[in-house]
Amino acid sequence: MKILLSHAYSRHNAGDAALLSVLIQDVRDVYPGAELTVLMMDEVQPGETFDAVPVRPFPTHHALHRFSSRAAKLGHCLVTLATTALAVRVPAFVNHRVIGRRLTEYLRLCRGSDLVVCVGGGYLRGKPALSSTFELALLLQPLVLYRWMGIPTVLYAQSVGPFATPAQRRMAGHVLRKIDLVIAREDISLGILAGLGATANVRRSVDSGFAFDTATEVDIRSRVGAAPDRPLVGITVRQWLDPAGQERYERAVAAVADVAVEEFGATVVFVPQVTSERQGDDDRVAGRRVAARMRRPASVLGDSFDHHTIKALYSGLDLLIGTRFHSVIFAMTASVPVLAIEYEHKTSGIMHDLGLDEWVYDIATVDAATLTTGLRELFARREEVVAQLAERMPAYQARARDAKQELTTVVSSSSPVVLKGR
Template sequence: MKNTTSAGLRQPATLTVGLLWHSISSDNLGVGALTESQIAICEKAAQRAGVSVNYILFGTSGGSSYAPAGVRIEQGPRVSIKRMLTGNSDYLREVERCDLVLDIGEGDSFADIYGTKRYLFLLASKLGVLAKNKPLVLSPQTIGPFDKPLQRWAASAVMRKAECVFARDEMSSAYLEKLGVRGNVREVIDVAFRLPFTKPVREAGGKTKIGINVSGLLFAGGYTGNNQFGLTIDYAEYMRSLLRTWTALPDTEVHLIAHVIPDNMPEEDDRVAITQLLKEFPSAFKAPEFRSPAEAKSFISGMDFMTGARMHACIAAFSSGVPVVPLAYSRKFNGLMATLGYTWLADGKAMTTAEAVAITLKGFEQREELAAQVARGNARAAARLDDYEDFLVDLFNQVQPAARRSAVAAQSLQQA
């Protein structure tokens, strides 16, 4: 669709899209994967709608930098609840510039299981968008849980006012139904299935490559150090058992892969746990430190089998066709894999350590069967993300008239 400027020239409309709780510098490559993938989907939707898009990012930042080439992105200000309450909010001023806001909640942060402070930031940022009368879309993510009644009520009220709430798995959809959030809910899948990658060239007859994404957070016992996530397994022993078995196999390479690499949070840093394990298992290989989520996915796509406890490391494997057995520590894993019709999962909150080790080793032995399930799951994911892209095309078309009026008004002011 084209628009006409006051000078009579026909030009594509330019939309400003706010990307809330996204990041192109996060040391958590999972958050980065969501952002890169979201932008890739938006760019395709914009092309179909005949518009161009400028992006403003709101969210956490880190020490990395992986902005997609050729995309116009501004880093917005941090969300400050205090400044919002005092009426002097840079965040709200930037939201005012947006034609719509896509809020991905860092994938799974719109919940109260990570603490009240984090919940309030997620909630307040959404309230700010609604206060500015901007279309708010909760992009595909895990919703909840909200265990505290007041927090559950407030979250439900906000979601009812959203343009649309996209659940990325069937468990989140069922939870939204339980909350009474209906009518504006759609179920799709994680956007990271659209993360671009380049599959490395493999030499014929090479060794079997096993990738293990080691979670520094689980290895440390969570942020609290005392089994914060209520695992029924001993995660460190689970890792050691796999390594004892796989490093003893002939013609096999075991690669330890970090997916979260914050220099200032050792309890979260996968590299800390990997360093410890390499001292015990020196024949294993340390994967490179990746400069971007796409680079991480490209490396993972070269594995013959993968296991891990970082969900987006597992999605990187799955979406690039690699047989994978995720180690679940929250319902986001269970819901996503069930939605894909994928049955291979080690449940760290229901199994014993021995059971989790056994199912992971069995998955490696039966990786051809897993690969067939992965292929079927990827077909399902592709269709679901087509639905999400179609929604964005329609939304971009809906907001074009308002964007065009704003552009004409701004041009008139400049000419005056």
């Protein structure tokens, strides 16, 4: 079998890289000996691999990054959407002189594939801006192309939505109703999918980040110079809001970080979960800003860590204040209590699964007083929460590991390929 692992974001996003690692292992377990290829949205170097799997560029998403002006991006998006659709319908157009080398190689790779599994995540969503609608179209169109080419397709451990406009909902519903299998990772996404008319092809699982493990060991206390008798509090932050909202959020995090130092004698360290400079998504920038707003000194890790190292870093913490949700997952799987700052519904959905709703705060409204109250409460009940995590996590992680069994419902493990329901 030849299997495409589509819609991978970036190796510089530790959470998404972990999801890709889990997916690669899951597909290898279900289809041993299969030939795998990763389609990555980030810049790809010749001969690049991920977990020994060849990586190729995801060319339809390249349209969003090739130009800096919005008009040029829009024009390139329209041309990309039109040329890929035409080339699939008229195979004679699959020629580098007509549609370019990237699209030609991509379509030839697709036509030779037996199965597509789209990497887990929360990328199928939309904001009110027109640019977000076009980005959603670029993410959905490959799913249409795979169907046109008769390739069974799975969306692995996804959060879906929200969608800001009727046009986005119509697009998403039209595509997602026809996917062979959609695996939702929380109940909120199940509800959104049902509202789009996608129910018969949907299964419930959990975020595959809970199945990610590593043998890497890191002594984060030595790295930041934390005394053994002082609590070590990690923080992840990100750029997400408009300027006024971002400033309010960052001031709230800075204030609660100062309380951690002043009231609990903690050492505070900002951990960069995502360092994708090309995508304009680098947590080190926001981390430095928040640390500069603090009254007390804090460490800001300046390296770009791989997902194995990042996960190992969290295991050495006593507590995490986490905005990046996979930082929250990595911490909780190491029995580290968390205050989770939610920027998408995946956070509240998954924390609800685990009975940890009380520790979730909305990034759009969170303030210093609310976060400080949560921090004091979590320190007071830390041992209770550690025990809760130790009790609840094994079964939840087992659900994440069991998701791979759903792959067998779409394609048989023997040749020829059998498409479900066709």
